[in-house]
Amino acid sequence: MNNFVILPILIPLLAAVALIFMNKRIMLTRVFSAAASVLAIVISGILVQTVFTKGVQTLNLGGWKAPYGIVLAADQFASLLVLTTAVIGLLIVLYSYRSIGEKRERSFYYSGVQFLLAGVSGAFLTGDLFNMYVFFELLLIASYMLIVLGGTKIQLRESLKYIVFNIVSSALFVIGVGFLYAVTGTLNMADLSVKISESGQTGLITVIGVLFLIVFGLKGGIFPFYFWLPGSYYAPPTAIAALFGALLTKVGLYAITRVFTLIFIHDTQFTHQLMMWLAALTILFGVIGSIAYSDVMKIVIYNIITAVGVILFGIAVNTPASIQGAIYYLIHDMLIKGALFMLAGTLITLTGTASLHKMSGLIKRYPVLGWMFLISAVSLAGIPPFSGFVGKFKIVEGGFAQGEFVISILVLLSSLLVLYSVLKIFMYAFWGEEKETPNQEKRTAKGLLYPAAVFLLLSLLFGLGTEYVSPYVNQAAETLLNPEKYIEAVLKE
Amino acid sequence: MEILMSVIAGIIFMAATYLLLSKSLLRVIIGTALLSHGVHLLLLTMGGLKKGAPPVLSEHAKAFVDPLPQALILTAIVISFGVTSFILVMAFRAYQELHTDDMDQMRGNDQHE
Numbered sequence: 001m002n003n004f005v006i007l008p009i010l011i012p013l014l015a016a017v018a019l020i021f022m023n024k025r026i027m028l029t030r031v032f033s034a035a036a037s038v039l040a041i042v043i044s045g046i047l048v049q050t051v052f053t054k055g056v057q058t059l060n061l062g063g064w065k066a067p068y069g070i071v072l073a074a075d076q077f078a079s080l081l082v083l084t085t086a087v088i089g090l091l092i093v094l095y096s097y098r099s100i101g102e103k104r105e106r107s108f109y110y111s112g113v114q115f116l117l118a119g120v121s122g123a124f125l126t127g128d129l130f131n132m133y134v135f136f137e138l139l140l141i142a143s144y145m146l147i148v149l150g151g152t153k154i155q156l157r158e159s160l161k162y163i164v165f166n167i168v169s170s171a172l173f174v175i176g177v178g179f180l181y182a183v184t185g186t187l188n189m190a191d192l193s194v195k196i197s198e199s200g201q202t203g204l205i206t207v208i209g210v211l212f213l214i215v216f217g218l219k220g221g222i223f224p225f226y227f228w229l230p231g232s233y234y235a236p237p238t239a240i241a242a243l244f245g246a247l248l249t250k251v252g253l254y255a256i257t258r259v260f261t262l263i264f265i266h267d268t269q270f271t272h273q274l275m276m277w278l279a280a281l282t283i284l285f286g287v288i289g290s291i292a293y294s295d296v297m298k299i300v301i302y303n304i305i306t307a308v309g310v311i312l313f314g315i316a317v318n319t320p321a322s323i324q325g326a327i328y329y330l331i332h333d334m335l336i337k338g339a340l341f342m343l344a345g346t347l348i349t350l351t352g353t354a355s356l357h358k359m360s361g362l363i364k365r366y367p368v369l370g371w372m373f374l375i376s377a378v379s380l381a382g383i384p385p386f387s388g389f390v391g392k393f394k395i396v397e398g399g400f401a402q403g404e405f406v407i408s409i410l411v412l413l414s415s416l417l418v419l420y421s422v423l424k425i426f427m428y429a430f431w432g433e434e435k436e437t438p439n440q441e442k443r444t445a446k447g448l449l450y451p452a453a454v455f456l457l458l459s460l461l462f463g464l465g466t467e468y469v470s471p472y473v474n475q476a477a478e479t480l481l482n483p484e485k486y487i488e489a490v491l492k493e
Numbered sequence: 494m495e496i497l498m499s500v501i502a503g504i505i506f507m508a509a510t511y512l513l514l515s516k517s518l519l520r521v522i523i524g525t526a527l528l529s530h531g532v533h534l535l536l537l538t539m540g541g542l543k544k545g546a547p548p549v550l551s552e553h554a555k556a557f558v559d560p561l562p563q564a565l566i567l568t569a570i571v572i573s574f575g576v577t578s579f580i581l582v583m584a585f586r587a588y589q590e591l592h593t594d595d596m597d598q599m600r601g602n603d604q605h606e
Contacts, residue, residue: 130565137572144579156587157599160518163580167525167573171532174569178532181562182539266546 004050005059005072007043008082008121011036012089016114026105030097037090040117044083046126051079052472056479056489058127062219066127066491067191073127073490076476077327077349081124081254087458088246090119091451095342096239098447099349104150104237112149113243116142123251127490129180129187132255133173136219138167143248146240147232158235165228169218178213183208184297190490192263193483201266209264209271213256213278220252222312223281226305230289233301238345245304246338250330253308255314257326261480262487268318275316280407282309283414290421294356296344296429299421303340303380306418307333310411314395324477328469329391332379332462336387339376339455343369346448347429352366356425368449370430372456377426379459381419387463438449498538506532517596518584525580529573533566 015036022028051057051074055441059072074082093113094102100109119139126132144166148159181187184195184205218225229249233241256275264271286305293299311333314326346369351359364371378408384391399408462469479485505527540562544555548563588593588594 063521134568134572137576141572141575141579144576149582151586151590153590154581159589160580160583160599163576163583164513164521164525167576167580168528170572170576171525171528174532174565175535177565178536178562181536181565182541187561278552421593 002050002057002059004043004047004441005057005074006061006085008040008047008261009118009125011040011043011070012114012118012121016111016118019114020108021109023108023111024106026102029105029110030093031313033093033114034090036114037086037093037117040086040121041090044086044121047074048076048079048083048472051076052475058487058489067186067188070131071127071188071190071490072125073190073486074125075479075489076472077257077480078254080327080472080476081250081334082121084331085117085120085124085247088243088334088338089113091248091454092239092243095242095448095451099345100237100239101150107149109146109149112142112146115139115356116146116243116247120247120251124254124445127189129189129192132175133170133177136173136251137170139248139251140170143244146243147236149240150237155235158231162232165218169215169225172211172218173215176208179208179211180205183352188490189258189262190487192493193265193487196263197266205264206267206270209260209267210274212259212264213271213275216252216255216259217278218252219249220256220312221249221282221305221308222252223278223285223309226282226285229305230298230301233304234297238341238348241301241342242338242345245301245341246334249304250334252467253311253315253330253363256312257480260315260372261318261323262483265483272316272318275312276404276407279309279313279316280410282306282312283410284309287414287417287421291417291424294346294424294428295354297354298355299425300337300340301343303418303421304337305393306414307337310395310414313407313411313462314391314398316445317395317398317402317404318481319398319401319479320481321394321401323480324473325394325396325398327394327476327480328466329388329390329475331393332387332459335455335459336376336380339372339459340380340417340450341454342452343373343376343454344425346452347373347425348406349448351429357429359429359435360432361430363430364434370426372420372449372452373430374426375456375460376452377419377422379456379463380422382416385463387459389463390466404461442464494542495538498534498542502531502535502538505534514594516597518587521596522577522580522584526573526577529569529577533569536562536566536569 019029057074061070068247117138119135122135123132144163148155184192186192221229233244283306286302289302290299311330314322348354379388382388396408396411509524509528512520524571545556545558548557548560
């Protein structure tokens with residue numbers, strides 16, 4: 001029992017409510033939302049440390065014991081992701097100051113961001129399947145509002161599709177919950193795990209597992225279900241696209257990890273094999289998309305899909321090395337996607353176009369932006385001193401140890417093509433002769449670059465300081481691989 | 494009883510899927526509404542439809558129906574209500590701005606910008 005566990009959800013939630021009332025005073029909302037995010041970072045940092053020293057922290061809401069009430073459970077995996085979420089939240093808020101525009105800021109923008117952060121943190125921390133659905137809806141409704149905020153034509157067009165797909169996937173989520181409740185009679189994840197291991201994982205439960213894979217795959221952008229993602233993420237302004245790219249698909253991945261390391265763990269032969277092939281196809285299609293386009297935003301968006309595939313492969317292999325790798329890569333990818341979206345957005349703001357063929361020679365005018373882009377490109381590809389290396393290395397190590405040679409080699413080859421796709425941006429946009437771009441006035445990029453610089457710094461530290469991060473990641477992987485610890489913490493007495 | 498309800502839920506899903514795949518935006522929204530009806534019905538059915546008193550303690554009945562699915566459905570209903578009203582308003586706005594309700598004309602390419 002520890003009331004601390006609810007604070008990472010409560011702070012953004014209360015901040016969002018308070019921000020509704022101070023809507024018209026822009027300076028106040030800016031300062032207030034940044035302050036709330038800083039507080040959220042501090043709180044989640046303390047949570048990570050508490051979980052590290054004392055093990056899984058749980059909170060029975062309302063004092064009802066575990067299977068009967070809703071329980072919040074913070075293991076190290078969830079805590080690390082909550083911390084990353086809080087950091088991303090702050091940086092997005094800071095980036096929004098310069099980029100989002102007053103009209104949107106007056107329309108409850110910061111409130112929407114905080115609601116989304118509350119939903120994401122809640123989805124990470126909850127220990128109850130239906131409660132997870134509710135937090136999913138919280139973050140989705142906030143994302144509906146953010147994706148359409150401003151109401152330009154492309155936003156209206158794309159967000160209609162986004163909403164319809166998400167309504168369908170939410171309906172499937174509830175159907176899955178209903179089936180699982182009918183078979184086991186409980187919704188608490190730890191209790192579900194116990195009930196299923198007692199009765200044995202029958203074919204019916206495996207079917208429900210696959211249904212959940214479809215549901216979370218729709219949220220997370222896995223191979224046959226990623227079709228909504230490129231269009232939807234293309235529509236909103238950069239700050240919002242960065243928020244979505246860094247957080248939303250990762251919630252789907254988190255849910256897959258949680259469900260397939262805690263609940264459906266007795267028929268891994270089938271489910272994990274399925275996940276592995278889906279992961280391979282996700283990587284393949286993501287890579288094809290990212291090399292096919294010459295549009296800065298599309299390239300970055302398709303790189304999300306590739307990364308989702310790599311992480312899914314790490315989860316599917318299900319060995320200590322690969323799970324650790326998946327956790328490293330997940331955190332790295334949240335940070336680096338935030339940076340990449342911001343840099344790509346800055347590039348588009350500066351040149352006034354998203355097409356690579358219309359820009360060139362920017363390195364002379366914007367050297368800092370250029371070198372920052374190069375660093376984020378090489379860390380995305382996983383060049384050793386940078387942050388993407390450890391994760392991919394461990395995932396591939398796990399893959400080879402399990403004898404999954406084909407897909408592991410595919411993961412390695414995908415790095416090459418990912419590097420090609422982002423270096424293409426770098427070479428077209430920054431090298432060459434200076435060209436006249438649609439946006440002639442010489443704008444400065446300074447205010448927009450600071451948040452991206454912090455992202456890059458954090459991801460650099462994450463890559464260089466693996467030694468300091470690894471105890472936390474190891475603990476997270478250990479709890480994921482031994483669900484007894486989680487179950488014991490939730491269902492004690 | 495459960496079998497009958499499952500078949501009905503199945504028919505609702507069928508109709509919802511058919512509507513979701515149609516051209517007109519309003520039909521798609523009706524499809525999502527039907528889909529959530531089917532889901533809620535399914536949730537009720539999955540909780541079991543055995544006979545019992547309504548889950549109110551003051552009645553001195555021996556058996557009650559399962560209260561949990563009812564709470565879940567109530568939550569799911571308000572959520573889908575919120576989302577449906579949001580998408581209806583968005584469809585209205587889209588009709589005002591884009592002057593069409595044909596999903597085929599809402600393709601994502603830059604010519605429509």
